Structure formats: structure tokens, C-alpha cells
Amino acid sequence: MPLAKRIIPCLDVDNGRVVKGVQFVDIRDAGDPVEVAKGYNQAGADEITFLDITATHEGRDTTLHTVEKIAAEVFIPLTVGGGIRTSQDIRNMLNAGADKVAINSAAVFNPDFVAEASAKFGAQCIVVAIDAKQVAQGDNPRWEIFTHGGRKPTGIDALEWAEKMVAYGAGEILLTSMDRDGTKNGFDLALTRAMTDRIPVPLIASGGVGNLQHLADGVLQGGADAVLAASIFHFGEYSVAEAKAFMAEQNIEMRL
């Protein structure tokens, strides 16, 4: 199949600065999201996801300016997530230059928001982000969705939720395993595979990447259409180009 699998570096941004640290070479200011985004653009990233973790209103305005600056210089798709709660939030982000927005908690509190947003702005720009944790092991594994950065359980089955969100108009699903996030033990492949098989739209796997084999496994075993990672790229352990070459060697279709 000629469509390439995508590698998506993710930036966590607070008040206009990249947090969690970014330490790769050739970047003058590792905390400036514009510089970091330009670095990934040059490095061959297929998209960039920008996660706004700012809590304040002033910080949100800063985020809009940051998105504007990135969009003026980075000519690959840009997804912005974090705190997207209203149609106005979406309009502001798209007008600032985002191509897609990722909706997480707001979808859980009000699923109709996803339907309204998709009808208004088009499914192509509505990504629903799902944070899932495993709640049953064994032959009948089960995952539930959590909100508030994985702290609040909802009792909602993650696979059913993904199907519902697609029915409501999500054009893509960003799936994060809260069990794996930050562990560097690799994606939750069983969860990724179960979800991608259930939904007709593209799935981005997220949470747990510690090495290049994890990225390849997300596609080969998990069936993901795109793989998202932060720290392995931020700290210069691997470049995007190395990741692509590694995946291509395993016969994964990549944009080289």
C-alpha cells in the first residue's frame, strides 16, 4: 500500500514554552516551540502535534500566537490539542494556522460537541484523543477511558467509545495508553490493535515509546496508521530520519 505511515513528534507546551525539555542539537533555544517545530519539520517529521497544557486564559492567547508563528514557517500538518472545549476554541486554533484540533475531555463531558464540531469544521480536522487504561487482564481484556490527564476514571469502555466518536464525526483517533505513557516500554499493542480493527478512520498510537522497534511494532503489530512520540526525539536519542529508515527496513511504507 503506497500511503506512508506517519511519524508525529509531540510537543507539550505550557505558556508558550516547550516543557518536558527538548535537547536535540542545532536548536538555539530548546524551549521555543517555533524553533523546535522548525527542527522537526527539517528533520522530516510527517506532522507535528502540539499539546497545550496551559491552564490560564493568558497562556491560551500565547498559544494562539505560537501556533501562528509555527504555521507561518512550518509547512506540514499541525494538530493542536489541550483545552479545546468550544467551537470558538476550534475556530481560533484553525484561524491561527492549526490543521486539526484534538478534543479529549470535552468529548467525554459532551459527545455532541464532537458532532457539532465535525459538522461545522469537517471531520478532517477533528481528532478525538482517548486516554485509556487497562481495567481487566486475561482472555477478555478491557480498557476504560480516563480524563484529566489519566486521573479520573469514567467507566466508559475505550473501544466502544472510539466507535461512538467516529460515528459522531471524528476524522482520526489519537489513542494514548495511560499505562504505558512515560514508561518507555512500548505501546499497548493489544489495545492499539483492538481499536484500529474496530474503527474505519486512521489511528495514531501514543504512549510508551522508548526505542525504534516500539515505533515499528506500533504499525506492524498494533496496526496504527501513525505513531506519536516525544522524549525519544526530544532528547536526541534518535532522529526522525533514523526512525524512518529503521521502519522502512522492516518493510513499512514511509516518506523518506
Place this chain on the structure above:
Amino acid sequence: MSKKIIAICDYGMGNLHSAASALEHVCADDQQVVVTSDAQVIASAERILFPGVGAVRDCMQEVKRLGFDQLVKSQIDAGKPVLGICVGMQLLLTHSEENSGVDCLNLVPGHVRFFGNDFTDEHGAKLKVPHMGWNNVFHSQDHALWKNIKNGQRFYFVHSYCVQLDNSAQELGSTEYGVKFSAGLCQNNLAAVQFHPEKSHDAGLQLLRNFCQWQP
């Protein structure tokens, strides 16, 4: 000396910021990019970008409401270089299957078809819809827009409906995703692409640079 205007038609559908900044990045010193819904500005432009995002029915409604259907047609007839992007390409055709069927501008004969539910490749593997991501585009003919772009170059797509032209001689490029479809079309001074050059990194910028220089 006043600059030559490259008008990006704004009919309220989607974000034109990306297309504008990409064009500004590559246009000549004597060219100026203007995002506008003003018919007079568009009529005075040297060349025109006709974008589109979202659903075809909503796009067609706005195009008609603002009189852009006649305007764009008259600009094409005047011989100006015009480039459609994504839904802006689909609008040029005869008819689209989207939204239970929508008559489009019928400036280029052909149809816009849904990729399909339970869509699979030739080996029976499931294909996701929308077709989202970087896919190879093959040149169907030599064209000024392909200058310095290699045959088979990847561009960024995001769409659930694809173009099937009646006249294959009007195909600029093709891509395969379960089916072979037209990734671009050309008809004299009119050209259009299904992918997003403004989101397709260096190759996309090169195509936009070629458009800025195109003398059909």
C-alpha cells in the same frame, strides 16, 4: 510599481492562513498574496488560488451565495492561471456523491466519488477513510507545475472523496489508494490538486512556486 496580486478566494470555508503563508514563502518579489472575498480584487488579480475544505455541499452553497461560481468561471475564461486545492478541485467537476449528491461547477467533466465503507486494497487489507497522510503522486503528463518535482513524490492528502475525470487527457497526476484516482487535473490555464501543497513540505512549496511562475 504596484505588485501583481495572487488572490486566495475566501468564501468562509476553512483556514486559508496556511495556503497564504506558503505562497508568501515562494512568490516572486513583484507578487503579493491577498486572501479576499472581494470580487473586484479577485478580478484584478494576476492569478487565483481556489481552496476548499470541509463538505462539498456547504462549500457550493457559499460559492454560489457569494457569486464565486460566475466569478471564478469568468477569471478562468479570461485566461488567468487558476489553481484549485482539495475541495477546491472537487468543486470544479460535474457532480459529487458527497452529502447525498451535489451538483458542482461543471467546469471540468467528471465525478467525485466516495472511497467507500469497508474499503480494502487489492489484497483485502482494510483501508482507512479518510485517506490521510503522505502518498505518491505520479505525473500523468509533463506540466509546468511539475517542474523540479520528481515523479512519484509524496504529497499530503486528507479526503474521503476522490476525483474520476471523464477525460483522462485532463489528468495532471494520479495516486492510488484502493482505487486509482486523479490527484490533479489541468485544462488550459486551470489546474487543481487533491492534495495540500501548502502542507507538503518542500515538494509542496515547489509546486506552489511553479504555480506562481506558471505562464499557461
